[in-house]
Amino acid sequence: MNKCLGCGSFLQTECKDKEGYIREENETLCERCFRIQHYNEYKIVSKGNEEYLSILKRINETNDLVVLVVDIFNMDVSFFRKYLENPILLVLTKRDLLKDVYEEALLQYIELDNIVDRVMISSKKNYHFDLLFQKIEKYRKGKHVYVVGLTNAGKSTMINKILYDYTEYLPHITTSMIPSTTLNVIEVKVDDQLTLYDTPGLLDEGNLIFYVEKERIKKIVPNKKIKPITYQVSEKQYFYIEDLFKVEVEQGDITFYISNCLSLERKYKDIKDTALYPYQQSFCISSKRDIVLKGLGFLSCRKGKITIFSKYPVSIEERKSIFK
Numbered sequence: 001m002n003k004c005l006g007c008g009s010f011l012q013t014e015c016k017d018k019e020g021y022i023r024e025e026n027e028t029l030c031e032r033c034f035r036i037q038h039y040n041e042y043k044i045v046s047k048g049n050e051e052y053l054s055i056l057k058r059i060n061e062t063n064d065l066v067v068l069v070v071d072i073f074n075m076d077v078s079f080f081r082k083y084l085e086n087p088i089l090l091v092l093t094k095r096d097l098l099k100d101v102y103e104e105a106l107l108q109y110i111e112l113d114n115i116v117d118r119v120m121i122s123s124k125k126n127y128h129f130d131l132l133f134q135k136i137e138k139y140r141k142g143k144h145v146y147v148v149g150l151t152n153a154g155k156s157t158m159i160n161k162i163l164y165d166y167t168e169y170l171p172h173i174t175t176s177m178i179p180s181t182t183l184n185v186i187e188v189k190v191d192d193q194l195t196l197y198d199t200p201g202l203l204d205e206g207n208l209i210f211y212v213e214k215e216r217i218k219k220i221v222p223n224k225k226i227k228p229i230t231y232q233v234s235e236k237q238y239f240y241i242e243d244l245f246k247v248e249v250e251q252g253d254i255t256f257y258i259s260n261c262l263s264l265e266r267k268y269k270d271i272k273d274t275a276l277y278p279y280q281q282s283f284c285i286s287s288k289r290d291i292v293l294k295g296l297g298f299l300s301c302r303k304g305k306i307t308i309f310s311k312y313p314v315s316i317e318e319r320k321s322i323f324k
């Protein structure tokens with residue numbers, strides 16, 4: 001059975017509503033990929049993680065190099081720590097989204113025992129691709145190299161860029177800001193010596209983009225460099241990020257690293273809107289820290305108490321600051 005060149009689904013002509021549907025036997029792109037690639041239209045396919053786990057287990061049985069792609073906006077790799085024993089080339093991507101990053105420190109930020117090397121890239125700005133390619137060549141054990149990461153990390157976009165830069169093939173993998181665009185493993189032959197495998201990607205629990213509608217995702221996922229917004233807070237204040245979060249700050253500076261397409265409003269008085277924000281979490285900060293709102297971005301602060309009220313059960317965690 002042939003696979004769709006865009007998402008890796010098995011192609012079929014039987015059922016219009018199922019993955020991999022094509023009208024004519026000889027088509028190579030399923031209807032869903034065709035629509036995303038040509039009309040930016042999207043049908044959300046919900047996928048569980050069981051299939052992804054079985055893919056990781058199969059990779060684990062080999063000793064092949066794994067390229068772990070991590071979005072600098074979502075650096076949680078705890079899942080892969082549990083499931084991956086292969087040598088890992090860590091690729092931090094979407095470098096173009098943040099300015100003033102101390103790259104070396106950020107690259108060292110992620111700790112996994114089996115990382116053999118690290119590189120920061122941007123597929124959008126074509127940053128460090130020669131270096132990435134050299135490192136893949138240096139560390140690969142044989143022909144096969146697996147590309148893994150969370151869904152939306154930027155795996156397929158990176159592979160398309162490699163196809164574009166280093167082969168005579170045209171980029172063909174479907175990419176989008178909606179989770180689960182890639183549905184199955186896609187084999188991408190770069191040359192006789194190297195085959196990359198794109199994978200669907202893990203759905204990370206508690207990511208904001210799983211709770212909001214499609215149009216909202218376009219605003220939330222940043223697509224250009226983020227302009228951080230800093231406020232000095234001398235007495236208790238409230239910040240509203242659309243109707244998604246309310247951030248209560250007692251005192252001290254706070255900087256928002258979120259997509260600049262989102263509205264961010266400061267209020268000096270609390271509007272008692274508890275019903276709107278059923279979830280809440282507080283942090284007491286005493287040194288420079290980040291509070292990560294998964295899928296949205298992060299807040300950077302130095303001291304004081306911060307409470308995040310949230311409309312959805314989004315995962316919210318404190319971490320050491322990614323800046324110096």
Ligand SMILES: Nc1nc2c(ncn2[C@@H]2O[C@H](COP(=O)(O)OP(=O)(O)O)[C@@H](O)[C@H]2O)c(=O)[nH]1
Nearest residue numbers: 094122123124152153154155156157175176177
């Ligand atoms: N700003 C920026 N966006 C990127 C970059 N790489 C990928 N993206 C975007 O991230 C989203 C997810 O990309 P995709 O390759 O489909 O992710 P995958 O699920 O890991 O395959 C898409 O909207 C891409 O345009 C990058 O280097 N910079």
Ligand SMILES: [Mg+2]
Nearest residue numbers: 155156181182
């Ligand atoms: Mg993909």
